[in-house]
Amino acid sequence: MSTHQLTLTVNGEQHHLQVDAQRSLLDLLREELGLTGTKKGCNAGDCGACTVLMDGAPVNACLVLAVQTGGREITTIEGIASGDKLHPLQEAFIEHGAAQCGFCTPGVIMNSIALLRETRQPTRAEIQEALSGNLCRCTGYFQIIDAIAAVAASGEPV
Amino acid sequence: MIPFDYLKPATLEDLLEGLRSANGEGALLAGGTDLHVKMRLGLKSPRLLFDISELAAARNIVEAEGSLRIGACVTMSELMASPLVARLAPSLAEAARSMSCRQIRNRATLGGNIVTASPAADSVPALLAADARALIVGPGGLRELALAELLLGPGRTALGPGEVLLEVLLPLPEAGHRSLYFKVGRRRAQAISVISLAGGLSLAADGRIGSARIALGAVAPTVMRARQAERFLEGELPSAVNLAAAAALAGEECSPITDVRASGAGRRLLVEAWTHRLLQQLCATSGDDAGGNRP
Numbered sequence: 001m002s003t004h005q006l007t008l009t010v011n012g013e014q015h016h017l018q019v020d021a022q023r024s025l026l027d028l029l030r031e032e033l034g035l036t037g038t039k040k041g042c043n044a045g046d047c048g049a050c051t052v053l054m055d056g057a058p059v060n061a062c063l064v065l066a067v068q069t070g071g072r073e074i075t076t077i078e079g080i081a082s083g084d085k086l087h088p089l090q091e092a093f094i095e096h097g098a099a100q101c102g103f104c105t106p107g108v109i110m111n112s113i114a115l116l117r118e119t120r121q122p123t124r125a126e127i128q129e130a131l132s133g134n135l136c137r138c139t140g141y142f143q144i145i146d147a148i149a150a151v152a153a154s155g156e157p158v
Numbered sequence: 159m160i161p162f163d164y165l166k167p168a169t170l171e172d173l174l175e176g177l178r179s180a181n182g183e184g185a186l187l188a189g190g191t192d193l194h195v196k197m198r199l200g201l202k203s204p205r206l207l208f209d210i211s212e213l214a215a216a217r218n219i220v221e222a223e224g225s226l227r228i229g230a231c232v233t234m235s236e237l238m239a240s241p242l243v244a245r246l247a248p249s250l251a252e253a254a255r256s257m258s259c260r261q262i263r264n265r266a267t268l269g270g271n272i273v274t275a276s277p278a279a280d281s282v283p284a285l286l287a288a289d290a291r292a293l294i295v296g297p298g299g300l301r302e303l304a305l306a307e308l309l310l311g312p313g314r315t316a317l318g319p320g321e322v323l324l325e326v327l328l329p330l331p332e333a334g335h336r337s338l339y340f341k342v343g344r345r346r347a348q349a350i351s352v353i354s355l356a357g358g359l360s361l362a363a364d365g366r367i368g369s370a371r372i373a374l375g376a377v378a379p380t381v382m383r384a385r386q387a388e389r390f391l392e393g394e395l396p397s398a399v400n401l402a403a404a405a406a407l408a409g410e411e412c413s414p415i416t417d418v419r420a421s422g423a424g425r426r427l428l429v430e431a432w433t434h435r436l437l438q439q440l441c442a443t444s445g446d447d448a449g450g451n452r453p
């Protein structure tokens with residue numbers, strides 16, 4: 001098994017790391033960088049709990065090898081608040097009761113940030129379609145969609 | 159999971175050389191959305207992965223020499239965003255859009271979708287209905303093959319050891335050609351197709367059907383063309399009776415199996431009903447919905 005030198009940026013901070021070839025980006029984040037906000041649900045691309053932004057695009061961190069992220073910029077749920085001030089989507093999720101157990105929440109929020117950056121005023125149907133790869137066992141999705149729609153309507157930058 | 163090495167060849171030459179020295183122990187890693195899952199399930203255990211996700215020689219979308227040429231490592235999201243694909247292969251753009259979810263589409267490549275050789279691979283009906291060809295590079299140099307001949311069965315392709323799918327070539331559509339793609343799943347997104355279908359059709363000046371192409375997914379060991387239905391339609395008027403008869407032929411000539419998503423008999427009914435809808439929309443006088451819309 002080969003090991004590789006790697007420089008990547010996670011939440012604005014540069015890391016120089018040595019990684020094994022089969023390390024997934026998800027395991028790198030959780031086990032080596034201690035960023036356990038990104039969740040491991042299925043480890044197979046089905047649930048979206050591991051969604052992070054890679055150079056701004058949402059991807060399933062379980063399906064990306066750590067070694068493929070050299071030179072790239074990764075954003076996780078830990079990187080979106082500004083100091084003590086929560087990100088508008090985090091605020092809206094609290095307000096709308098969009099997190100129950102919270103396991104899906106980091107992935108949903110990361111995916112929603114990407115959606116709102118691409119489409120400032122998505123329709124409810126567009127929000128639903130955008131979340132098709134994020135499974136939630138608790139909320140029934142309505143509160144999640146309400147929260148995202150509220151941030152879209154507020155016009156707050158994401 | 160069995161340990162593996164990782165290499166990212168900088169050029170096509172390096173890749174081919176690497177594959178040669180790997181002696182069949184290597185595998186290509188494009189988007190990894192299929193390969194990682196299979197490796198974790200123990201269904202595949204390559205010793206060496208060659209990362210081709212950023213291989214420049216397979217990353218372009220261009221119109222050249224009468225074809226739309228799409229690099230094998232173009233992602234589904236890139237297909238959806240490409241103005242060339244929207245104009246020249248709208249049903250392929252629709253197929254990409256209908257596939258899985260954003261996170262997967264941002265990684266999954268066209269080449270990976272083809273070489274996975276799933277009967278339910280969503281891009282393949284759109285490609286087969288466009289008479290796509292595969293440009294393959296390997297130890298023996300370049301060769302071109304009709305896509306239909308590349309796909310041999312579930313998970314099986316005609317790629318030899320050390321061969322790489324480099325590009326997919328779609329002949330440019332003739333003027334007035336319309337194409338459509340439909341995916342029928344258990345839900346509208348993030349679902350493997352129960353059936354999928356793509357069609358292309360042109361009407362002659364006298365109102366008769368010039369050429370008709372119908373491709374069906376998830377109802378045979380490979381994505382298939384409904385040749386009997388196509389032959390039946392060519393030169394005929396697009397009458398209600400003819401379209402219904404062609405749809406019935408498509409339902410007869412496919413060979414669907416029963417699996418977790420649907421029964422074989424149910425799939426046959428879906429093929430007939432959706433082929434009928436496909437043909438009706440392709441023959442509708444307004445070209446407005448040419449390019450596909452979602453079920």
Ligand SMILES: Cc1cc2nc3c(=O)[nH]c(=O)nc-3n(C[C@H](O)[C@H](O)[C@H](O)COP(=O)(O)OP(=O)(O)OC[C@H]3O[C@@H](n4cnc5c(N)ncnc54)[C@H](O)[C@@H]3O)c2cc1C
Pocket residue numbers: 044045046185186187188189190191192193194195210230231256257258259262265266267268269270271272273274278279280281317321322323324348349350351
């Ligand atoms: C959650 C989930 C949902 C999915 N939903 C769908 C869906 O709705 N529709 C659908 O069609 N598929 C779906 N898939 C399957 C998969 O995402 C697609 O088939 C995808 O296009 C595969 O492309 P990839 O680049 O990720 O392939 P990879 O996983 O990188 O490769 C797949 C196989 O092809 C080989 N390969 C890749 N590129 C080449 C090349 N250029 N030349 C030769 N061999 C090559 C690899 O060695 C490997 O064996 C889904 C997968 C997941 C995990």
Ligand code: FES
Pocket residue numbers: 039040041042043044045046047048049050051060061062063
């Ligand atoms: S853990 Fe990655 S998609 Fe489920």
Ligand code: FES
Pocket residue numbers: 098099100101102103104105135136137138139
């Ligand atoms: S809040 Fe529990 S899975 Fe979504």
